[in-house]
Amino acid sequence: MHKRKLPRMQLKAEAEIIHNDIVIKGEIDNLSLTGIFVKTAEYIETNTDVEVIIYLGKIEKQVSIQIKGKINRSGENGIGIQFTDSEINKKLSKAFI
Secondary structure, eight states: OOOOOSSSOOOOEEEEEEEETTEEEEEEEEEEEEEEEOOOOOOTTTEEEEEEEEEEEEEOOEEEEEEEEEEEEEETTTEEEEEEETTTHHHHHHHHH
16 A cells, blocks of 8 residues: 555645646646646646646635646546645645635
8 A cells, every 4th residue: 555655635626737838727636745636637748847726715716826846647537746846835835824
């Protein structure tokens, strides 16, 4: 059984994955301080550098977080991204506090 270093939080929110000026929209399945899994039917090659925009809250009070990452899994269920952004703790803390 695979044990994660950090717990994942189930989160229902929208996200966009951006690479090569292409925007892929999806729904967040889970999130941790080290990565995110986005449900989408799209495919991106593993080890590809991407930007992820996470949209939290309702449209009238929406907060967005932009984070750099690298694709570590891509399949029929969605895309797993490992965060590479050194400011991840600060960005997530601001959004959730």
